[in-house]
Amino acid sequence: MQHPESNELFAFYNVENLFSPDPPPVHKLDPTLSGLSNWDQRKYDNKLFKITQVFQLMQEKYDVLPMLIGLSEIQGQSPLDELVKMPPFNSEYDVVHFDSLDERGVDVALLFDKSKLELISAEPLTYFFEVTDNKPSYYDTTRDVLFCKMRYAGEIINVFVLHLPSKRGDDVNRSKRIFMLKDIREKVQILLNEKKEAVVLCGDFNDNPDEDYLKDLLYDDQSKQILKNPSLDLYRNSNFSTFHRNDGLLFDQMMMSYEFFNSNFPLQFKSAEVFSPPPLRSWDKKFEGRPFRTYAGTRYLGGYSDHFPIVVEWYKK
Template identity: 55%
Template sequence: MELFSFYNVENLFLPDPEPRHKLDPTISGLRNWNERKYKNKLYKIAHVFQLIKEENGTLPFIIGLSEVSGKQVLEDLIRMQPFNSGYGIVHYNSRDERKVDVAMLYDKNKVEIIDSEAITFFFENENKNIENYDTTRDVLYSVLKYKEEIINVFIAHLPSKREKDINRPKRIFILNEIQRRILDLINADENVILCGDFNENPDDENLVKILYDNSYEKVLENPFQQLFSTGNYSTFHYKSGLLFDQILLSESFFKEDNMLSFQNAGIFKPGKISCRDKNFEGRPFRTYAGTRYLGGYSDHFPVYVSLGKV
């Protein structure tokens, strides 16, 4: 059995340098983000994967990440247990205004990277000035080889819901482009995995539409639809439970002759990484609540799918 996981790690930034003035903005946008808090954050994220290993007997062979800032934080992470420098990194700096990116970690003993690219998106602003185009986080696309299987992996962190969901057209545009690429791959009988923080739930129109081709034939499966329908969530907004973190797979993973046939999907939410406040029981134990430092793991739980021979 192999695990494929995705985790929004909530603002994994290097420590901020000391500002010249107290009111100067910081690189991270966080309050008092120093070396001690950074090292605690790294330990907490690594500990999540140690817990995954203890529960499943193995680490995920592929890990999609979001809200990481730069490659250095990833290099610091994979030096820690349980990775012990056995994992490689696929990462590109994006043009995101908050300087957060998506990335992929992979077990170097199991996975070979064939190719990768950052799919960048530009959006025209009101001034229609190319120098002031809006940008967002890239979608990371990687082609990898596992034994004899070629797998195409897309990792996304779509624009957030804010200000009456002003970013919805951007999410639609990005998903349409991803869908176009996925259809080309599926038409060539390729394995495809699309994962990420979509800032939409599995039953939202955009994420239902991407499951089908132009002839309304189903080409992707989203096992997180069932989890969401039964009240399972990876993050929360005020009182609302959300399942923005999902992993979608091509139909090829549901064939018995695939050595990585789909087994099950889940949200990893043991008590150790959950909120300790009884008023927020069952929610992720986050690093910050607004500007208040809590010292937790992330405001999202990781999600995963198990793959193996039927």
């Protein structure tokens, strides 16, 4: 299917541990900086190539590269700088990234097309959580939320990129996700109601879009809907970006303010999809339809990621 070049794309991709190669261990059983098994230069180069191939496939389908790309599970600036030098980016994209206090050293980032967007400001939103189960208490940290203010065609777009605390055990991190989204919701209301500026959120929310607290994010204090989440329809139609055991999940989502729907804003929502062409899917029939992962536990598979990217297409007015 051919798409007119005047349309624009916005993508988000959890790239599954884009880490710099580990230095050779002094001793065979030394722990690695990445936490990955034998994460060497060859595997790292293959990982970078695979990520760029994803966006080449996206460009082939839509005839245009995403002008905004949110990324998660990034370790440091160096892999991002290498990534944007490679085709199809060819040094035409800038990188926004801050090191966070995450215990594994993974962060979020934003890539953007310098010819189409101007970065006005960027900052990390950092969250701390006091843990009191043990004495003395201590503070737990998580990945920062990246907040960028961009200018496109004379209009302001506020972009939030997030990777909320992961599900594990009895989902002890649920309260942290709720707390962070409440804070982001307050910030979004100020941007929309007081500053009259457009907002987009993208990220790995570590919950499906039908969760009540994710739906609450779409409404202001007066119960007026301020954001739309196209991922809701995708999820209801069994479009999944990742899997856990037998469950299909749509943790990767994008939300947009009403400027992107039926207004004079220069970008208008057209469609959303989980981008899962055949090369990105597992070659193992047992896992048919699932992402072709880089690792399965400690076993290296050499795939792309354990998540599919998600893409929003905008009409360009």
